[in-house]
Amino acid sequence: xxxxxxxxxxxxxxxxxxxxxxxxxxxxxxxxxxxxxxxxxxxxxxxxxxxxxxxxxxxxxxxxxxxxxxxxxxxxxxxxxxxxxxxxxxxxxxxxxxxxxxxxxxxxxxxxxxxxxxxxxxxxxxxxxxxxxxxxxxxxxxxxxxxxxxxxxxxxxxxxxxxxxxxxxxxxxxxxxxxxxxxxxxxxxxxxxxxxxxxxxxxxxxxxxxxxxxxxxxxxxxxxxxxxxxxxxxxxxxxxxxxxxxxxxxxxxxxxxxxxxxxxxxxxxxxxxxxxxxxxxxxxxxxxxxxxxxxxxxxxxxxxxxxxxxxxxxxxxxxxxxxxxxxxxxxxxxxxxxxxxxxxxxxxxxxxxxxxxxxxxxxxxxxxxxxxxxxxxxxxxxxxxxxxxxxxxxxxxxxxxxxxxxxxxxxxxxxxxxxxxxxxxxxxxxxxxxxxxxxxxxxxxxxxxxxxxxxxxxxxxxxxxxxxxxxxxxxxxxxxxxxxxxxxxxx
Numbered sequence: 001x002x003x004x005x006x007x008x009x010x011x012x013x014x015x016x017x018x019x020x021x022x023x024x025x026x027x028x029x030x031x032x033x034x035x036x037x038x039x040x041x042x043x044x045x046x047x048x049x050x051x052x053x054x055x056x057x058x059x060x061x062x063x064x065x066x067x068x069x070x071x072x073x074x075x076x077x078x079x080x081x082x083x084x085x086x087x088x089x090x091x092x093x094x095x096x097x098x099x100x101x102x103x104x105x106x107x108x109x110x111x112x113x114x115x116x117x118x119x120x121x122x123x124x125x126x127x128x129x130x131x132x133x134x135x136x137x138x139x140x141x142x143x144x145x146x147x148x149x150x151x152x153x154x155x156x157x158x159x160x161x162x163x164x165x166x167x168x169x170x171x172x173x174x175x176x177x178x179x180x181x182x183x184x185x186x187x188x189x190x191x192x193x194x195x196x197x198x199x200x201x202x203x204x205x206x207x208x209x210x211x212x213x214x215x216x217x218x219x220x221x222x223x224x225x226x227x228x229x230x231x232x233x234x235x236x237x238x239x240x241x242x243x244x245x246x247x248x249x250x251x252x253x254x255x256x257x258x259x260x261x262x263x264x265x266x267x268x269x270x271x272x273x274x275x276x277x278x279x280x281x282x283x284x285x286x287x288x289x290x291x292x293x294x295x296x297x298x299x300x301x302x303x304x305x306x307x308x309x310x311x312x313x314x315x316x317x318x319x320x321x322x323x324x325x326x327x328x329x330x331x332x333x334x335x336x337x338x339x340x341x342x343x344x345x346x347x348x349x350x351x352x353x354x355x356x357x358x359x360x361x362x363x364x365x366x367x368x369x370x371x372x373x374x375x376x377x378x379x380x381x382x383x384x385x386x387x388x389x390x391x392x393x394x395x396x397x398x399x400x401x402x403x404x405x406x407x408x409x410x411x412x413x414x415x416x417x418x419x420x421x422x423x424x425x426x427x428x429x430x431x432x433x434x435x436x437x438x439x440x441x442x443x444x445x446x447x448x449x450x451x452x453x454x455x456x457x458x459x460x461x462x463x464x465x466x467x468x469x470x471x472x473x474x475x476x477x478x479x480x481x482x483x484x485x486x487x488x489x490x491x
Contacts, residue, residue: 005115008202012090024080029064061170093125095282098446112147118155138165151182194226291385292355298449299351307487313375325363343457355386395451398437434461452478
């Protein structure tokens with residue numbers, strides 16, 4: 001199997017979509033051209049839309065490129081791409097890197113990844129799991145070692161760093177690239193081999209070069225020529241409850257007819273509920289659909305790497321865990337200016353065998369003496385993670401999805417798949433109004449190893465008002481708390 005990765009993977013890390021990148025580039029150009037005028041960002045956006053209406057979406061970048069030197073154009077492109085600094089890898093990048101790492105041990109192994117993206121996030125994710133930065137390939141042959149093929153060129157984030165390969169972004173770029181190295185690589189990928197499987201991730205299928213390849217592939221297949229099998233992961237979010245009638249009708253029309261449309265392209269498309277689900281489906285490709293097996297691998301990692309996991313329910317380890325959580329609770333209140341009357345409780349779940357995760361540690365305020373957990377109590381606080389359909393509670397679901405989940409106590413997620421006796425046991429011990437669950441993934445195999453939860457007595461807890469950067473910081477702090485309690489070195 002070969003993987004072809006598009007901008008959707010990097011959007012999760014805060015990089016712009018193709019349309020947004022064009023808009024930023026054009027706005028920066030207009031700001032430079034009319035530097036004597038004090039334009040507001042909204043004014044530049046209006047001007048950018050007018051440019052798109054007149055020149056067309058694909059041609060608008062040519063307007064910018066033709067007015068600038070090559071050096072200035074590429075620097076402006078770099079600034080538009082990394083406008084607020086270097087980005088961190090997303091869970092999608094790590095899942096793709098884990099596929100690359102896992103395939104090293106197979107006979108017909110996956111040596112590299114193809115991408116249309118300019119950034120190095122795939123390389124950085126692979127370095128995290130493999131311990132070595134894969135080579136960025138922009139021409140020549142693919143090496144036997146792990147690598148990333150940048151089909152549209154590579155633009156490094158460092159200011160002044162020189163892009164490599166042929167940067168393909170504008171309409172002229174696409175036409176001039178016909179027959180070039182990247183085109184030949186793509187033709188090798190999609191044509192001439194009916195035993196090859198290509199999985200496309202993070203692509204909207206709006207790329208002109210890609211659409212031509214896919215349609216040419218259909219033509220060749222109809223002529224009886226060998227072509228690769230093509231699969232794609234596409235998100236198709238349902239309309240919001242307050243969506244206008246026409247939007248609802250349009251989305252319903254798309255859902256009814258998309259299968260026939262992609263069938264005409266001879267493609268297998270897996271439509272998923274939201275972009276956040278992409279890592280979950282990639283993980284199933286790599287680890288299978290048995291959530292219990294995922295938990296087993298996570299438990300195996302902790303038993304091997306954690307200094308305290310085997311003795312987690314002993315009094316000394318529990319007292320230290322409570323101390324760590326007590327300090328983190330106080331820090332969170334200071335860091336995010338939480339009001340004094342908002343009560344925060346912190347705890348975590350760890351793999352416990354048998355497709356279950358167990359309550360591993362907690363702190364509910366005060367001196368923490370009542371928060372020491374023994375193994376007998378932990379056995380009464382287990383959640384099933386056998387499968388996503390059977391996952392119990394918000395923490396069980398977060399464990400499998402690999403995505404942060406928020407819920408109110410009245411939400412169905414809190415007691416999802418609970419038996420009546422479970423509800424009685426858990427409800428008597430829960431005093432929160434809101435909950436956020438952060439999954440913990442780690443190891444070179446990138447498997448789930450636990451969940452950290454934070455609760456509040458407020459129906460509108462402090463984290464609902466956080467800006468994106470602060471929310472990410474909260475998630476990082478909770479992940480670091482898990483690492484400190486379990487005493488292991490993260491990948």
